[in-house]
Each structure stands twice: as C-alpha cells, then as structure tokens.
Amino acid sequence: MPRKRQPKPEAVQPKKVLVITAHPDDSEFGAAGTVALWSSQGWEVNYVVCTNGDKGSQDPKMTPKKLAKIREKEQRCAADVLGVKEVVFLGYGDGELEESRDFLRNVVRLIRRFRPDIVVTQDPYRRNAAHRDHRITGRVVLDAIFPYARDRLHFYELLRDEGLEPHKVREVYLTGAEDPDTFIDISPTWERKIAAIKCHHSQVGGRDEHFPQFMRQNAETLGKEKGIPLAEAFRRLEMRV
Numbered sequence: 001m002p003r004k005r006q007p008k009p010e011a012v013q014p015k016k017v018l019v020i021t022a023h024p025d026d027s028e029f030g031a032a033g034t035v036a037l038w039s040s041q042g043w044e045v046n047y048v049v050c051t052n053g054d055k056g057s058q059d060p061k062m063t064p065k066k067l068a069k070i071r072e073k074e075q076r077c078a079a080d081v082l083g084v085k086e087v088v089f090l091g092y093g094d095g096e097l098e099e100s101r102d103f104l105r106n107v108v109r110l111i112r113r114f115r116p117d118i119v120v121t122q123d124p125y126r127r128n129a130a131h132r133d134h135r136i137t138g139r140v141v142l143d144a145i146f147p148y149a150r151d152r153l154h155f156y157e158l159l160r161d162e163g164l165e166p167h168k169v170r171e172v173y174l175t176g177a178e179d180p181d182t183f184i185d186i187s188p189t190w191e192r193k194i195a196a197i198k199c200h201h202s203q204v205g206g207r208d209e210h211f212p213q214f215m216r217q218n219a220e221t222l223g224k225e226k227g228i229p230l231a232e233a234f235r236r237l238e239m240r241v
C-alpha cells in the first residue's frame, strides 16, 4: 500500500512590511528578531525613522548635528544586518514631533508608496511612562493607516500631484505594548537582533558587555507563558475598517 503523503503546510504568501518608529534604534529593540525572521522568509521589509535621534547623548562633546549623522549611519548598519530593503529618514528633531498635518501627510505618503500588508509601530496607549515621540508616532501612524491612507480624497494632493493611490493596511503590530497578544519566536534570529542593536554604538556602546544578557532575560520572560524560548511581543490589530 502506498504510504500516505503528509499534506504540505500551506505556503505563506510573502508580505510587505513597513516599520515606522520614532528614533533610530526603536525598531531594533522592539522588533529586530521579527524583522530578521520575516526578511529571511523573503518578505520585503522597509523602515521609516521619524526623528534623527539628535538628542540621545550625554557626551559633553557631542552636538545635535554630529549625533544625527552618527545615528543615521548606525540605523543603516542595523537595517543591513536585518535584511531591510530601504530606510527612509523623515528627519524631524528628536523630541520635536507634533501631531501635525505635515507629519501625518508624510506618513500617509510613505504608506501609499510602500503599500505594506503589515505596519509595525509603537503602542501609543501605554499607561506607564513612555517617550513623547513614541506616543505621537504611534498615534499618527494609526491615524495615517485609517482613514487617511485608505480613503482617496484625504490628502488629495498626493493622488493628484504624485499619483499615490489610496492603500489599505491589513494588520498592525504594536511594539512596547503593556498587554501584548502576539508572541513571535525569535530564537532563530536572536544573534542578528543583538548584532543589529550593537550597530547603535552611540546608544549601547557603554553597555556592550551586559546588555545582551539583560535582553535575553527579557525575551525569555516574554516567551515563558507561551512556551517560546525567546520572544518578541506585540499587540496585533486587524484593520477591519
């Protein structure tokens, strides 16, 4: 009798992902393992970094201008490690984000240009202390997804002058969520996550020795309940609207 063939697992269609965060390094801390996993599956991942991170230093010799340059380089290094295709820097000053039409339009433009299935961004609903830029980024990105990028007459100039058709994002993954509901096993990409974070030398340079262990404990704690060795955790929204 011929042996019964195991049914093949359903092939996952490659998806397009846009990660939109406030500062260089936010996406690495929140989602680098998942980004590396997705890009290794052939998914296209692009980054949008909203500020230039030009205030993130306690070095008395550092200037905002110098730091912005360094952080752009560091972010490109991390993106290369993770297989990210393109990094767009919106260039707002660190700590200077506002919920403005200008910021919203820029995010809508990029959602319509990259046309992602999934957007990863920062949870704006944390009750505990959160960086103001993270809060504002999360709120503006969620607004940009619905209704502004989806409905054709919002920011009509994008359609009229730049030919950017409306786009509907299907899923959102929020990083830094206090009530995560989606846990991704990042054990296969753990080393790449750490390597990508190490690219941000201006931020983690002084912590090189201890932070991988600390990060590992965090990832173990996140995955523990789900039986996942090393996890990244998100709150996932399905955009039904």
Ligand SMILES: [Zn+2]
Pocket (backbone or CB within 6 Å): 022, 023, 026, 131, 134
């Ligand atoms: Zn940040």
